[in-house]
Amino acid sequence: MAFFSLTKPVAMQQYPFDYHSHFGGILPVEGVLDASTDYQISYRTAKLQRPVEVSLPKGQRLSLVGIMGGTGKYAIEEGTVVLFDLALQMMIEGNPLTIVATKANKAQYERGECAAESIYVACVVLARRWALSSAMLNASATSPELYEEIRGLLRARVQPDPSGPYNPELIAILRYFNNKIYSANKYTPFDDCYKTRSSLMKAVMRDPKYAGRYDQWMLATYAYLYQSGVRCNQAAMGFDEIEIADQIAQSFNALYPKDPSNYRLLVHTSAGYMPGERLSAELTEKILPLLVEPGPSTVIGIDLLGTETKVADYKQFFKFLFENQAALGKCFGTGKGARSAQLICHVHCGEGAASTADNRSMIGYYYANAAEAPNETFYPAYSAYIARGLATAQGRRDDEPRGSRGATPRKKSDVAGLFDELFRSDSLTHGGCTLRRFDINSPASIAIVAYNGKRSEMAMSESLDTVPATQSQSWYSFFSGSQQFAIRLGHAFYYRNYMAQRYPLIAFDTNLGSNAITGASGLFDSVEGYRINRGFRHLDGYIDTDVLHQAGNAVAYLGANALEQAQVAQFIAMVRAQTSVADVLNDQANKTWLYGELTAGMAPICNQSNIADYYQLYCELVLQLAGQTTIKSYWFDALTRVLTLFNNWRSYLLGADGQGVEHTDIQDEFLRMVILLAYQLLPAGQTRVLDQTMVSLQQLVLNIATDYWKTTVDPNVTLVLSDGLGLEAMDGFKSPASVVTLRRPKPKK
Incomplete structure (x- = not known):
């Protein structure tokens, strides 16, 4: 092993795809992007007699805060x-x-309960700050009076003069809690935040004073994607909202003909986890009509949602696709007017965030595990615990004034660090029951995530191998023989190498950032491990090499033992017969053989039209890794590892999974994947990571994404690539228990 450094700063192109996001989770809570132009579109649905005009003024913040705050001097504060x-x-x-x-079953996790507990904590903090009565300080978390009291006082406290400035200290507190309520974090499962966001939009739709904000939210979501560099995406949403999103997408896609967007939608369903024939009924009655309705549409597939601790009925889903081939064939394929080359079948197959009966809100945990329901002393004890946690957080912050670039000190806020003090150590006990809060980095979460991720993968495998009673072939054989469906698994962090080799038809969309941040796949085993690996989460700071090794083996394993014996023997013969690695690559017989290997390994996206480009990239990477050495074992290592790199192409399709809820930008996902691949490829003893290697890896990931889109969605897609935020430095020591450090330039304002 050797210390290595990046030879010089690397410019990054923008990755123009987002292969999977949940529409409701795309906009950030606060964000930094402002509308770069005046956005103006119109749409019409079947129920509307006249077009609806939707606009966003230049300068409006593209975030939930921006949509709710509008424009003006104090727009951000108002939105908060x-x-x-x-x-x-x-x-x-x-x-x-x-x-x-x-509810009768207290052991059942209630969607939104952690977010609700966060709102309760916020109200107790504000009640103490405002010196409210003991009745309010000690009120039950189920008491509407507490929330009504805080709501009644909020406006006057935060903005004493209706035309004047807002109280900056209170705004800082509200910002802290809004980010805990509307975006996932260490102590809040991501599905809770989809619940609060859904509640937010339903309230907006009901209240006349927010008229137009719902449509603005959709337009702002597309504007955010566009300004983030995304030109092609597949966003999932429910059948009850998708009609308007579809119409707005069609209008937005027509805005910029010279640099067009190609935004598409998947209609999602959670019925796969429900008993009986609920999934079949929903697919047939609600979703099929959306997929076969005549006329233009951006709805091109189905998103079978995941859940925390259950396995979906995949066979019921496959049966629906089989029985409706003819109807779906009218809108999907190569015929005139087809929406998409294939029907996209996206399946959440794997880990959620592990919220369960004993991994939930502290209040929910108490209901499920204590001998009796909360009595009159429970909430006074909890309220006092919040006060003590707040004081401890403030004291700890004052005691730790310094940090390092990759592990910065806490923010200077009255509530910074509060949730860590409340929920990290499970230090509140009442009635003989120690209260526990959901923690994404806890051993319980890691174990639950791994267990359910693994069994979901194997349930998918068993379903694909099943031979239905009415057929003579397995479901996988049926899909292999059909050009109508594109199956892609989301998450699928566990057993991916097995699934990829056994079922080469299936692709994956990868979102290592959101998995690690809000649906942890065991990469960080503690809050401190989460913090120190800021480099993995934000691409600026430190990454433990053990994290890179674990993530790389899971989604991008590049060992030579991934090849078959005949392939290894061929590479050995090729290396022995030549005097340089360049001669190996230029030999016509070797080139012909490698053409065949690449075409087979990268089917169906690699063909006669692009094999020369992929072979050129293959040669570039091999020469960059081993072109300067005469040691033939290094040639063999480079030739085999780069072929394995190409064979793993189905793991390099990237999706953010909900940028705003899950804290990961698609451009960060792109850089994260390039860094991961570069680290995996780095030969033993190599002291340099060539900037050209980083450029070649970028091009490979971009080519794969483009060709997969052309194969499954639109063969005529037009892309205009632009520059993204690069990488200034990368240094590390490739060994267990070591570190890689990353430094990026500051984003342009």
Whole structure:
């Protein structure tokens, strides 16, 4: 092993694809992007007599705060207040903790309960800050009076003069809690945040004073994608909302003919985890009509949603596709007017965030595990615990004034670090029950995620191998013989190498950032491990080499033992017969053989039209790794590892999975994948990571994404690539228990 460094800074192209996101999770809570132009579109649905005009003014923040705050001097502050106000409204009208308290099965996790507990904590903090009565300080988390009281006081406290400035300290507190409520974090499962965002948009649609904001939210989502460099995406949303999103997508796709967007939608369903024939009924009655409706549409497939601890009925899904081939064939294929070359079948196959009966809100945990329901002393104890946690967080912050570039000190805020103090150590005990809060980095979460991820993968494998009673072939054989369906697995962090080799038809969309941040695949085993690996999460800072090794083996294993014996023997013969690695690559017989290997390994995206380009990239990477050495074992290593790199192409399709909820930008996913591949490829003893290698890896990942889109969606897609944020430095020591450091330039304002 050797210390290595990047030879010089690397410019990054923008990755123009987002192969999977949840539409409701794309916009960030706060964000930094402002609308770069005046966006103006119109749309019409079957129920509307006249077109609806939707606009976003130049300069409006493309975020939830921006949409709710509008424009003006204090737009961001106003949006911050409105977001928190509507969170309080959710607690008054449909508090998830009230549902927990009243449901018969207390062991069942209630969607949104961790986010609801975060709102309760916020209200206790504000009640103490405002010196409210003991009745409010000690109120139950299920008491609407607490939320009504805070809501009634909020506006006057945060903006004493209706035309003047906002209280900056209170705005900082609201920002902290909004980010805990509307975006996933160490102590809040991502599905809770989709619940709060859904509640937010439903409130917006009901309230006349927010008229037009719902449509603006959709337009802002597409504008955010466009300004983030994404030109082609597949975003999932429910059948009850998809009609308007489809119409707005069609209008947006027509805005920029010289640099067009190609935004597409998948209609999602969670019925795969429900008993009986619920999935078949929903697919047939709700989703099929959307897929076969005549006329233009951006709806090109189905997203079979995941859940935390259940296995979907994949065979029921396959049966639906088989039985509706003829109907679907009218809108998908190569015929005139086809929406897409293939019907996209996206399946969440694997890990969620592991919220379960004993990995949930502290209040929910108490309901499920204590001897009796919370009594009159429970909430006073919890309220005092919050006060103590706040004081401890402030003291810890004052005691740790310094950090390092990759592990910075806490932010200077009155509430920074509060959740760590409350939920990290499980230090509140009441009635003989130690309360526990969901923690994405806890041993329980890691174990639950791994167990359910692995069994979901194997359930998919068993379903693909099943031979239905009415057929003579397995489901996988049926899909292999059909050009109508493109099956892609989301998440699928576990057993991916097995699945990829056994079922070469199947592709994967990879989102290592969101998996690690909000759906942890065991990469960080503690809060501290999460923090120190800021480089993996934000691409600026430190990455433990053990994290790179684990992630690389899971999704991009490049060992020579991934090849078959005949391939290894051929490479040995090729190396022995030549005097330089360049001669190996230029030999016509070797070239012909490698053409065949690349075409077979990269089917169906590699063919006669692009094999020369892929072979050129193959040669570039081999020469960059071993072109300067006469040691033939290094030639063999480079030739085999780069072929394995190409054979793994199905793991390099990237999706953000919900940029705003899951804290990962698609351009970060792109750089993360390039760094991961470069580290995996780095030969033993190599002291340099060539900037040209980083450029070649970028080009490979971009070519794969483009050719897969052409194969499955649109063979005529037009792309205009632009530059993204590069990488200034990368240094490390390739060994276990070591570190790689990354440094990026500051983004342009």
